[in-house]
């Protein structure tokens with residue numbers, strides 16, 4: 373007989389998707405209990421009892437989350453750059469057409485700086501900056517590319533492009549992060565955003581080999597469907613101008629459009 377679903381204890385976290393505070397503990401569906409909670413108002417999945425504060429999660433990412441970068445990181449970064457070149461074709465042509473263009477580019481979770489270095493090669497005048505919590509990655513960005521990363525965005529500047537590639541699923545209060553990026557973009561500025569979204573390819577659901585642990589990595593403290601994530605972008609005031617759902621999960625180029633907050637979602 374199935375165990376009844378239990379309310380989640382020991383959390384005051386509000387659902388970033390709907391603001392609700394009624395979480396159910398759904399650990400019984402996992403191989404290993406991990407504190408997974410399901411928002412009973414909207415279905416958003418998170419780990420509301422696992423991370424109590426931003427500082428706790430910062431400490432985890434500084435030292436525990438990733439090993440120092442190796443050649444494998446460089447290979448993966450180079451693969452992604454091919455995708456990025458295609459994704460940004462129109463933007464880079466527009467910027468190149470503007471003489472004396474000096475774009476300010478910020479990457480949140482810049483790892484060891486490969487993407488920022490790529491953009492600097494295309495736009496040698498660019499002002500590139502970024503954030504990274506993992507200390508070994510930050511050191512590598514400085515040594516390898518001469519790019520000094522910090523733990524948080526420099527809010528004294530505004531940006532032509534803010535990039536966040538597979539980072540938002542690791543951050544507490546993702547809806548507030550998006551609102552912050554909207555404020556830090558210059559008029560006409562762009563947000564490049566990629567997150568994993570789920571339930572697109574549960575083709576082997578219920579069959580041997582289906583692995584819930586793979587779909588719900590406890591490091592991914594926010595778990596969206598595509599519809600949920602696009603709603604969150606709109607609520608933060610972003611209009612999607614380009615999207616790719618195939619090659620690298622859900623990847624978007626967005627611009628600020630306050631009208632989006634008024635639309636139905």
Ligand SMILES: [Zn+2]
Pocket residue numbers: 387388389390391392411412413414415416
């Ligand atoms: Zn919710």
